[in-house]
Amino acid sequence: MHNAYNAKAYSAASATSPLAADSILRRNPTERDVQIEILFCGVCHSDLHQVRNEWSEAMPTVYPCVPGHEIVGRVTKVGSDVDKYKPGDLVAVGCMVDSDHTCPRCQENLEQFCPNVTFTYNSPDGHLGGVTYGGYSDSIVVDERFVLRVPTNLDPAGVAPLLCAGITTYSPMRHWGVTKGKKVGVVGLGGLGHMGVIFAHALGAHVVVFSTSPGKTEDALRLGADEVVISRKADEMQKQAGSFDFILDTVSADHDINAYLNLLGRDGNITLVGAPQKPLAVSAFSLLVNRRSLAGSLIGGIAETQEMLDFCGTHNITADVEIIPIQKINEAYERLLKSDVKYRFCIDMASLKSE
Ligand code: NAP
Ligand code: ZN
Numbered sequence: 503m504h505n506a507y508n509a510k511a512y513s514a515a516s517a518t519s520p521l522a523a524d525s526i527l528r529r530n531p532t533e534r535d536v537q538i539e540i541l542f543c544g545v546c547h548s549d550l551h552q553v554r555n556e557w558s559e560a561m562p563t564v565y566p567c568v569p570g571h572e573i574v575g576r577v578t579k580v581g582s583d584v585d586k587y588k589p590g591d592l593v594a595v596g597c598m599v600d601s602d603h604t605c606p607r608c609q610e611n612l613e614q615f616c617p618n619v620t621f622t623y624n625s626p627d628g629h630l631g632g633v634t635y636g637g638y639s640d641s642i643v644v645d646e647r648f649v650l651r652v653p654t655n656l657d658p659a660g661v662a663p664l665l666c667a668g669i670t671t672y673s674p675m676r677h678w679g680v681t682k683g684k685k686v687g688v689v690g691l692g693g694l695g696h697m698g699v700i701f702a703h704a705l706g707a708h709v710v711v712f713s714t715s716p717g718k719t720e721d722a723l724r725l726g727a728d729e730v731v732i733s734r735k736a737d738e739m740q741k742q743a744g745s746f747d748f749i750l751d752t753v754s755a756d757h758d759i760n761a762y763l764n765l766l767g768r769d770g771n772i773t774l775v776g777a778p779q780k781p782l783a784v785s786a787f788s789l790l791v792n793r794r795s796l797a798g799s800l801i802g803g804i805a806e807t808q809e810m811l812d813f814c815g816t817h818n819i820t821a822d823v824e825i826i827p828i829q830k831i832n833e834a835y836e837r838l839l840k841s842d843v844k845y846r847f848c849i850d851m852a853s854l855k856s857e
Pocket of ligand 2: 546547548571751
């Protein structure tokens with residue numbers, strides 16, 4: 503194809519295949535496009551859900567699947583109409599690469615809810631056909647309106663996870679008014695959870711982490727938690743009953759949501775960002791008492807993502823990353839399933855050069 507070039511990537515061929523080296527097509531940059539050499543890509547639990555087709559009802563996976571939506575890289579080429587970026591700039595791409603720009607949601611800067619949003623992977627690709635391919639690759643080509651600027655004082659590997667784990671936790675906290683004087687819970691100390699703790703603390707809240715992993719207590723306190731509750735201990739949970747303004751639930755697997763609803767005070771809200779495969783059972787009484795509410799949240803719009811990155815620049819916030827070569831990706835997925843990550847795997851894409 504004359505309008506495309508070959509890029510290196512790691513893809514899964516089916517729901518049961520491991521990720522392996524592959525060659526994919528990327529479009530040559532059009533007038534409004536930015537071509538990026540990918541330096542780092544964070545590993546989100548959503549990558550694992552999608553690769554294994556665990557969301558088959560909501561968004562079935564098209565194979566081959568190249569995941570990755572926490573991208574940091576260097577601009578290598580720009581189209582003639584691009585004025586925001588130039589070759590050499592350090593930039594980032596998150597979970598979306600396009601939208602229709604005209605619908606009410608786009609006009610409200612909530613492109614993630616645009617009916618025609620193009621996600622970074624496994625979305626219909628309007629340029630080349632097929633589906634979009636994500637950041638487990640050596641390069642990507644993205645419309646400049648979906649490219650973010652990276653604060654230059656931050657470590658690029660630690661920035662990558664901000665593009666999904668960061669915005670996904672920042673956005674609902676801003677929406678639900680997390681601020682000084684509020685008591686905020688974060689359930690699950692993984693990629694999203696650890697960013698949630700950092701942001702809730704930076705926003706001035708009293709932060710309580712709920713974890714199934716006793717070994718994460720010290721890290722939780724270092725990240726900014728004021729208290730850590732081991733959620734398997736009923737007496738520790740009971741002590742927190744009815745006391746929270748807001749709880750962010752980041753758990754990736756089946757769990758009892760009522761145990762957390764019962765911790766909310768009057769008009770308290772729990773927002774789900776975790777996306778387990780199985781539906782959660784909600785007891786009506788857990789909601790009726792204290793006029794509680796249960797909500798959800800999906801990443802954040804582009805303007806808010808830039809705001810979050812700038813907030814991180816000002817407050818010197820990055821994710822805690824374990825840098826891995828791409829050859830360790832299948833092992834990293836197995837470790838994610840065991841909650842064994844501190845606190846985000848981040849692929850050093852230089853490792854792809856040897857494939
Ligand atoms: P992760 O790094 O694997 O962290 C998930 C954490 O949940 C684990 O570290 C563990 O924390 C806890 N957990 C895991 N299994 C559990 C179980 N059976 N019971 C109780 N707790 C359990 O995953 P992530 O990347 O943060 O993603 C979390 C979820 O958010 C995934 O479902 C992902 O798809 C979803 N997500 C949603 C959005 C969005 O826009 N809404 C964006 C990104 C990701 P402890 O060890 O502390 O218990
Ligand atoms: Zn993600």
